[in-house]
Amino acid sequence: MNMYKSLSDKFSLEYVKGELLKTAYGSGDTFLGRLDPRTLIFWYLFFAIVPWFIHNEIILVSFLLFMLMMTYLARVSRLILFILCIGLLSEITVLFIISLFFGGDLASIGPLFWLTIKLAVISLASVAIFTSLDPEKFSDALLRLGVPAQVSFSVSYGYRILPTLIEEFHKVILSYRLRGKPPEKTGLLYWRMGVYYMKILVLSFYPLILNGAKRSRTTVEALETKGFSHSTNNQDVKKLKTAYFSFHRNDYFFIAFSIFYIGLSFTLSIYY
Amino acid sequence: MVKPIIQVKDVSFTYPGSEEKVLNHANLSIDEGEFIAIIGGNGSGKSTLCKTFNGLIPQFYVGDFEGEVQLGDRETSKYSVAELSKDIGYVYQDFENQIMRPTVIDDASFAPLNFGLKDYQERGLWALEVTGISTIANEFIWQLSGGQKHLLAIAAVLSMKPKVLIVDEPVAQLDPQHAEEVYKVLKKLNEELGMTIIVIEHHAEFIADYCHSVVLMDQGRILWKEPVKTALSKVDELVLHGIYPPQITQAANRMQTTRHHCNGLPITLAEGIEYFCHFPQVIPFPYTEDRQKVPTKEQPIISFEKTALQFQDLRRQRKQVLHNIHTSFYEGERIAIVGNNGAGKSSLIKLIAGIVKPTSGEVKVLNHTATKASPEKLGKYVSYVYQNPEEMFIEDSIKKEIELFLKARKVPDFEETVKTILYDFALSELQDKDARLLSGGQKRRVSLAIAAAMQPHIILLDEPTANLDIATKKHVVHMLETLKEHVKTIIIATHDMQLVAEWATRIIVMHKGEIIADGNRYDIFGDELLLQKAGLIIPQIIELSLKLGLPKPLYTIEEFCSYFHSVEGEGLAYEYV
């Protein structure tokens, strides 16, 4: 999925900030967003693993339909869907073209097509779930499921600290720019400019690492004074933190429907 | 009989990997319900001392620790930091880094939640209520102002309802109005809830107004602990340690040629009025205000033409930062831009540096349109000194920091220039050190030297005296004089009214993104309505001279003192001391 990621180059810093807020906190109002995070995680675990081992075409197609439904319910942003499609298609195309060099023929398209479907099911499942899942809830769910508290803390801390980090990074880069000098010639395809900016980008981490060290010292001291280490080994605290988790009618309905649907797909595959 | 809540018995401490003793046989006892200030120059061990109170030292830092610290009746080395923290709260100087959670209410209730207290939400809300920020309970951290963040950091610690609250430099990063607000909160906690409050503080005026007693530290030792009035009256001793007592106390000290401290000197404004109103005044008035303006050159160096600036915040809402700015700056002016946080000071100077581009209108710098030029290009004429000097440090030695600009532009004989600058800013000795590892004052000096090395026409300083102790501050003012030899125009954005009063020839007052006044110190400091609107708090000495009903405001202690006959021998004034 490298391509799908590299295509994201059009994102600007502003875009990142905006997207961050949207993905982070704009998710609670969909049907999936209102479900219990644990339901979503289990549902996702099934669809992220099982398709790999299914080679039956009917089941795969019905899974794909199910995923499309979920993607619709999760109101996944169109940009992400578009990038996802391009990524899948180009990856498979490249694979196909290269296989031709090694004596492959059109017959390889068949299996590659089903591989694509499989990948699509898995990717859509993750996109649908993780756009619906508020990261706070996700990290709480991880905590409840027994993942170390440091991990779930890091998720929410990441959201807290990102604006600060971007701000600091911005200032450091500005220092380089205000006191440095860009190359006079841009060079073929702006390669000189590219090198200039890459160099600044790498160098900027020298001050960032040192500043970060100071920051993390205060943060960890403060964590200690706020009893964080006390909470990491305490089951009651974990329960208290996730006390708002509860299974509602919608969760049962969602699970029951999923089981019914999966059962139906398997039954269909037996008869056809 | 009041019980001591903190007892430090012969404590010494050395950080791992260091030779120097940060604490050196320190002894101290703090009573329950005290409001105490710890003072001392940079590096005297104030923060380290406070970290022994909640057990961070020696449990968190594995260094050489000797002696014993007791919190209540518990010895701190025998309990975990978390356990002790239920009783003692610590608010850091860099308080932003102790805010852990993305939203206000989450952060406020974080500690009680970690301790598994069922009523963690109520506690969080209560703490927000006490600190007066309950209206922003559901906001995200990144939407808060500096002042709100500081109150949140306090609230997050308060939610544990501790017996002791330590606040490291509560006002260092705040404008005077917000600083006052923070102290009012601390006072309330002390008086209404009986909380013991410990502050590390440079600002003697706040100490005089709020604290009960003062502890002076020097090189890891505790020199003394005295009631506030006695402590602040020891003017000469304090100055020796780089602490400046309130201006009123300094003035009173100067007026008294014969030492006579039976009841101590006046330390607050009210006491100052009482004290000075009986002093014989010099007649006729010795000063005439220097009202002549710097001759206006026909050609401005910087001009703003109907400039406006908007930002888009994270929620994609447009925020108007500057409205219709229309003004010009000329060569030789010493310009101070004042106003509260969020008034638009920094944005204004960033426009000149070309770091931000206006949404509409134009900014011209030496006939270049700043709107179009890249920061690299403007860097030739304008240099911008950040509020936090560390953000300017990108190399690993001071010499390299200063060279960077000259080398990148292949300036011939740059070594000579670097040498001169190192000498001018008294950095020759330190040139191979990493700037980050220096003291606050030295860092500031390096940042000014970096700017001077760029040989700009215009230099822009954002809060050059923030976070400095008063002695270092005086040094910075002196550095500004050095800078003058290197540049044509200096523009400063600042909260520091003392600096403004002593240094600026032109003061621009900003409020909510607009320039609401522009004039010299006489125009600005004499206009009470204006000051109130802009939320400015004038230096104590000016206020005193106004309150005493003197014919005109006096700006420095020297001016003030020369207005009175000093009292010699058994003068009249003694009756009132």
Add this chain to the structure above:
Amino acid sequence: MSIQKSYQLTQSQKMMVFILSMSLYGLSNMFTELIPSIQLGFIELSVEYFAFIPLTLCILFHPLYAAVGAALGEIIFGELMLGQFGGIGEVEKFITFSLGMFIAGILVRNPLNRKQVTFGVLAGLLIHHLLGTIVDIGKVWIGVEELEAISGLAESVIVIEGIALLNDLLFSGILFALLPTLYLVPRLYGKIEPLLGMKPRNNKVHYSLGQIVTPKLVVISVVLATVAFLSEFLSESDWAFGEWEPEFLETIGSWFIWVPISAAALISVIMLIVMRSKSKSNVKELKNLG
């Protein structure tokens, strides 16, 4: 409370390294995700990632915490926040990446020895990318029913992955991992540790590189490092998967919930049970440490 004898960090110092590594590598990852890659035919010259950040921290501090922190930072900043979280797929990257960084960190004994740093960095990168390549090939293997039956497919997968591996090692590996690490490590050594209130890693141990690096040693150290990494990882993290079970059953109260997730549970839980049994055996050890 005396000065420590060997290089050992307290739990909170480890946490500092963890947070530092997580936030900075996370930030860098966000940028590298946004930098366009240069496409030369099928070969993609991408920046991929700023591995020098975790490498530097692994070499200077506790390798495990820096490595795991960085891997987690990538997931949080580069994936979750950009809305690109790949779920299970990230687990593989998490493990291979942190393993590679960890190995690089333990291979370097003296941070000021450039040869050692170079060797450590290259070894770490090679392990990370090689494992990643194997997993990628494995995915196609599992995903396509009869891979061998389709002529050319297996070869093309290997060619593509091979080119990607070379790119990762030679292009981004040297430019964005090796060179910056060589630049940063000596500059930060002795300077960053006091900021975290700790002592620099001991550099008194001197070996000549030729003496210690033999092919046999490399193989053995990789195997040992993997074991060490996994066991240390498990002992440091208090995985306790399964606490939810009773409560979960109570709430659902029906047996049929297990039908759809049994397949998933079979695969994931087996792995986690193995992990848990290991971690239980390590609990005593952990208590002794704590």
